[in-house]
Amino acid sequence: MESDIAKRILTAVKRASHEREQVQIVLKGQYLEAYELLKDAETAGLTPAIIGPPGVGKTLLCRYYAMMTGRPFFWVTLDEGTKPSHLIGSFNPAVVLEKGFTIEAFEPGPLTLAMVTGGVFVANELNRASEYVQNVFLEPLEERSYYIPHIGRIKADSSFFFIASMNPAELAGVHRMSEALRDRIQVWITLTYPDKDTELEIVRLHCREHYIPDDILEKIYAIVARTRSHSAIEKPASIRATVSIAKLAAEHIKREGSIDDKELSKIARHVLIGSIKTRPGIKREEVVNSIIEDVLKAKEAIG
Amino acid sequence: MKNINLDVEEFSLEFIRKLRSRCDVEHLRPSVRQSIALTKLLKAMLNRKSVLRVEDYVRAALAITPPELKDVALIVLQEMFGYAQYKYTPFQTRTLLPLFPPLFRSRVLPSFESLDEKARRILSKVISGNPTAIKDYENLAKEDPVKAARLFHRLRLLNIPSSVKREYAKVLSENISTLLQFSEVVRFVKVIPSDINKILKNAYERYSLSQAYKLADKIDRILNSNMRELIVKYYWNQSKREGRTIPLEEVALSPAPIKEWQLLLRSAIEYDIARALKSDNPIKQLKGLEKQLKQYMDMYDERWCIKPLRKCLNLVRKKIKELNKEEVGDKISPLRKLFKRKPKLKTDEIAMMNYKEAYRTLEHYEVNYDELLKKAIKHRNKEAIAAMAHRDLVRTLKAAKRLNALPQVLESLTAGPGENLLKEWYRSRRRMNPSLRELVRDYVKEVLIRLSISYTISNLGGLEGGLLPSYTLRPYEPGEDPSLVDIEESLDNILSQGKIPRYVRYEDLLVMSEERGKAAVIMLNDISGSMAGEKELYMSLCSMMLLYAFRNQDLGIALFESNTYVLKRIEENVEIDDIADELLNVDALGGTCISAALLWAQEQFSMSRARNKFLMIFSDCAFYDYETALRILSNLVKSGIRIFVIVPAWSYDEQVVKTMMNMGIQIIFVKDLKQLPYVTAEIINTI
Numbered sequence: 001m002e003s004d005i006a007k008r009i010l011t012a013v014k015r016a017s018h019e020r021e022q023v024q025i026v027l028k029g030q031y032l033e034a035y036e037l038l039k040d041a042e043t044a045g046l047t048p049a050i051i052g053p054p055g056v057g058k059t060l061l062c063r064y065y066a067m068m069t070g071r072p073f074f075w076v077t078l079d080e081g082t083k084p085s086h087l088i089g090s091f092n093p094a095v096v097l098e099k100g101f102t103i104e105a106f107e108p109g110p111l112t113l114a115m116v117t118g119g120v121f122v123a124n125e126l127n128r129a130s131e132y133v134q135n136v137f138l139e140p141l142e143e144r145s146y147y148i149p150h151i152g153r154i155k156a157d158s159s160f161f162f163i164a165s166m167n168p169a170e171l172a173g174v175h176r177m178s179e180a181l182r183d184r185i186q187v188w189i190t191l192t193y194p195d196k197d198t199e200l201e202i203v204r205l206h207c208r209e210h211y212i213p214d215d216i217l218e219k220i221y222a223i224v225a226r227t228r229s230h231s232a233i234e235k236p237a238s239i240r241a242t243v244s245i246a247k248l249a250a251e252h253i254k255r256e257g258s259i260d261d262k263e264l265s266k267i268a269r270h271v272l273i274g275s276i277k278t279r280p281g282i283k284r285e286e287v288v289n290s291i292i293e294d295v296l297k298a299k300e301a302i303g
Numbered sequence: 304m305k306n307i308n309l310d311v312e313e314f315s316l317e318f319i320r321k322l323r324s325r326c327d328v329e330h331l332r333p334s335v336r337q338s339i340a341l342t343k344l345l346k347a348m349l350n351r352k353s354v355l356r357v358e359d360y361v362r363a364a365l366a367i368t369p370p371e372l373k374d375v376a377l378i379v380l381q382e383m384f385g386y387a388q389y390k391y392t393p394f395q396t397r398t399l400l401p402l403f404p405p406l407f408r409s410r411v412l413p414s415f416e417s418l419d420e421k422a423r424r425i426l427s428k429v430i431s432g433n434p435t436a437i438k439d440y441e442n443l444a445k446e447d448p449v450k451a452a453r454l455f456h457r458l459r460l461l462n463i464p465s466s467v468k469r470e471y472a473k474v475l476s477e478n479i480s481t482l483l484q485f486s487e488v489v490r491f492v493k494v495i496p497s498d499i500n501k502i503l504k505n506a507y508e509r510y511s512l513s514q515a516y517k518l519a520d521k522i523d524r525i526l527n528s529n530m531r532e533l534i535v536k537y538y539w540n541q542s543k544r545e546g547r548t549i550p551l552e553e554v555a556l557s558p559a560p561i562k563e564w565q566l567l568l569r570s571a572i573e574y575d576i577a578r579a580l581k582s583d584n585p586i587k588q589l590k591g592l593e594k595q596l597k598q599y600m601d602m603y604d605e606r607w608c609i610k611p612l613r614k615c616l617n618l619v620r621k622k623i624k625e626l627n628k629e630e631v632g633d634k635i636s637p638l639r640k641l642f643k644r645k646p647k648l649k650t651d652e653i654a655m656m657n658y659k660e661a662y663r664t665l666e667h668y669e670v671n672y673d674e675l676l677k678k679a680i681k682h683r684n685k686e687a688i689a690a691m692a693h694r695d696l697v698r699t700l701k702a703a704k705r706l707n708a709l710p711q712v713l714e715s716l717t718a719g720p721g722e723n724l725l726k727e728w729y730r731s732r733r734r735m736n737p738s739l740r741e742l743v744r745d746y747v748k749e750v751l752i753r754l755s756i757s758y759t760i761s762n763l764g765g766l767e768g769g770l771l772p773s774y775t776l777r778p779y780e781p782g783e784d785p786s787l788v789d790i791e792e793s794l795d796n797i798l799s800q801g802k803i804p805r806y807v808r809y810e811d812l813l814v815m816s817e818e819r820g821k822a823a824v825i826m827l828n829d830i831s832g833s834m835a836g837e838k839e840l841y842m843s844l845c846s847m848m849l850l851y852a853f854r855n856q857d858l859g860i861a862l863f864e865s866n867t868y869v870l871k872r873i874e875e876n877v878e879i880d881d882i883a884d885e886l887l888n889v890d891a892l893g894g895t896c897i898s899a900a901l902l903w904a905q906e907q908f909s910m911s912r913a914r915n916k917f918l919m920i921f922s923d924c925a926f927y928d929y930e931t932a933l934r935i936l937s938n939l940v941k942s943g944i945r946i947f948v949i950v951p952a953w954s955y956d957e958q959v960v961k962t963m964m965n966m967g968i969q970i971i972f973v974k975d976l977k978q979l980p981y982v983t984a985e986i987i988n989t990i
Contacts, residue, residue, distance in 0.1 A: 037344075
């Protein structure tokens with residue numbers, strides 16, 4: 001029975017495995033440390049969790065890890081609405097009514113796929129899932145198997161590797177991680193916004209096809225970095241925001257030949273307004289304007 | 304960075320043992336699993352690198368530690384790698400010298416704040432002896448001096464040469480550039496900015512005098528320095544240079560025992576007088592000014608504050624006199640003197656009165672308590688004795704002791720309306736000696752319980768409140784146990800739609816589920832401030848009402864000021880008697896910090912499986928830690944918790960209340976504290 005399930009599931013993911021994408025990452029500083037810890041954790045048979053604010057590259061690092069170890073990558077972002085079936089899979093009721101609880105009626109979910117194919121599975125934002133859903137992971141983590149009603153127990157491939165990723169507690173909902181699951185996560189890797197050199201290198205990597213002068217990049221970084229220490233901002237701008245501003249600035253340079261502070265502040269404003277979250281009662285536009293004004297000292301540039 | 308030869312197993316066991324001994328939270332306490340994990344991880348590292356350094360041990364130990372304990376883990380690692388605590392000498396310069404004591408009541412400062420990930424990394428680098436740590440620290444200090452100060456607070460405990468510590472202190476002091484940063488930094492470490500003039504200049508450009516003075520006051524309270532004086536001097540010199548007059552209100556709220564403050568005051572009052580004289584009704588304007596100055600004088604006790612203000616007052620009065628002599632003069636003083644002294648009444652009359660009459664009479668008439676008590680006991684008039692005790696508990700008890708009549712007085716305490724006794728208890732309990740206080744408390748407790756039952760019954764209609772469990776039919780959700788499907792209901796549903804099996808979908812199958820009916824309610828009561836007596840009485844009554852109403856629900860109650868007092872946790876079974884004891888014993892220290900209470904509430908909600916969650920807060924919202932508080936409140940709102948904040952209409956922090964309203968929090972204003980139980984009952988009824 002087990003081999004039947006495995007065969008069927010393997011066919012289902014064949015295409016996905018072939019189309020594995022190439023991931024580029026700046027593997028230095030905290031990312032190198034985290035990568036090495038992932039390797040050591042897997043060697044030691046320990047389950048890791050990566051904790052960090054949104055946009056610091058948690059998923060990207062896991063994807064890169066999967067790519068470097070030549071395994072398929074599966075991930076699910078969990079929230080209050082996630083059900084166990086979104087992870088394990090479920091029976092199609094129409095087929096069940098016709099043929100009963102057979103293997104044909106079962107549609108596997110990403111966790112089942114990862115277990116059978118020996119892939120890397122990332123449970124994104126694990127601390128947002130309800131305890132009911134969190135408990136689904138207990139058996140795969142402890143016994144490396146899962147019991148699917150009416151079908152039987154499936155065993156995980158030896159190279160199946162589970163990684164949890166989550167936001168720091170203050171950014172998440174009020175769900176606490178179940179104690180049973182918490183006890184099974186043994187390595188807690190924390191990521192934060194990278195240092196200046198690493199972040200600029202990441203931006204350069206993502207804007208390889210563009211030319212951006214170093215002084216402009218420095219200004220972009222200074223603006224984004226200010227959002228991370230501003231007391232009125234609850235969720236600061238991530239690396240994605242730095243890359244977006246850099247790309248837009250580069251497009252402007254390509255078109256116009258150069259970019260001045262006025263144009264740069266306009267671009268930064270357009271990106272930052274959507275990528276930060278201010279504390280309650282504080283207007284986003286005002287904070288963004290004051291940050292840009294402070295950094296670029298270009299009062300007149302802001303309408 | 305040196306290689307060390309440590310036994311991996313021994314290190315793991317020792318680290319976990321130390322971490323466990325320092326962990327106060329039961330569910331976070333590390334287990335044997337973590338020791339095994341650390342050993343495994345270190346061995347994997349050893350296989351990969353063939354040699355382990357201090358930084359590897361630090362990294363591995365931090366990696367197996369859950370986020371909540373990482374800060375504690377760093378302290379344990381500090382200890383394990385031989386860093387001892389040493390006595391800290393603050394880095395002070397001669398620019399700031401102690402001059403005059405703080406004028407306002409000091410607030411309790413947070414004793415410990417956790418580090419963020421960046422700072423934690425730098426600290427682990429310092430522990431591992433990594434030379435790049437100072438560079439990282441410099442970057443952090445440039446980016447955020449407050450975070451750097453928080454880290455320095457920890458660094459100073461390390462057993463590294465003091466020259467290195469001075470280097471870190473220097474980096475920090477060079478990067479403090481605003482008064483706000485300075486005031487935040489000194490909360491953690493006593494480091495003075497290298498350029499005070501830059502700070503003063505920046506303050507003058509950014510803040511009004513009173514704002515700058517408030518920040519300087521925070522600094523002075525911690526450093527015992529003269530920052531307020533420097534601020535006042537700088538503002539005087541700059542305003543003089545610019546020909547600008549600082550408003551009277553700003554100056555009056557920023558007093559300093561220096562000539563410059565008097566000059567600022569003089570210039571402000573002259574400006575205001577000149578403006579008043581130009582107005583349509585100069586006398587009215589000047590009288591307003593006179594009233595304002597009197598209020599400022601009432602605010603201070605110090606002679607050096609009052610004297611210059613009196614001079615200004617005299618100046619204003621002189622102007623008024625010049626303008627209209629008839630307006631000046633104290634016409635009411637003889638009458639006031641007459642009414643100030645309470646007339647005396649014969650004690651015989653009061654000793655025969657009923658409670659209501661006696662209580663009212665004692666408010667207006669001066670009586671000899673010994674004499675009155677003697678006569679009331681003679682007449683066996685319990686109501687009169689109760690009225691005496693409810694009017695002045697300490698005085699009555701003292702008289703009873705002198706007359707050896709303590710049992711009679713204690714027996715009579717419960718006569719009359721309980722509210723008066725409770726109010727008097729909260730007002731005067733601190734003045735009683737402990738043994739007497741214990742004795743009286745039992746009687747007061749009886750009254751509190753009796754009163755809360757009557758409030759609950761009259762407002763909620765009974766003592767058995769709460770929500771009833773109900774059953775609902777809902778569509779089957781993919782992934783659920785198929786045995787949950789209610790076959791009959793599902794068949795009915797499918798047949799009524801006329802579907803054949805091929806077209807049956809998930810949502811056609813129905814599941815009968817029990818609505819848990821449970822509600823989780825948490826009440827946080829602000830006990831800070833000077834409204835002792837009445838406020839505490841009504842809060843106690845509300846807490847007791849909630850206890851009766853939600854006896855079968857998840858209920859949590861806490862009181863807060865600078866500290867948080869947990870009366871009942873959500874899953875705790877408590878005796879009403881014990882809660883009443885606690886409510887009667889709580890002593891407020893002052894200061895309003897709600898964050899800890901909110902975090903406690905958040906934790907309690909996370910433990911409850913109830914679907915409906917409610918948070919009730921009674922406070923004037925003048926939170927010292929409002930930034931953190933608003934962040935936590937916003938998280939609570941986002942997670943679907945309904946929040947009601949009951950605010951006293953006569954005094955509250957407008958800005959914070961407005962922000963809370965914008966967040967979708969329901970604000971209920973009460974005009975009178977007596978309304979508090981009714982408002983609570985209304986909220987309970989909506990739940």
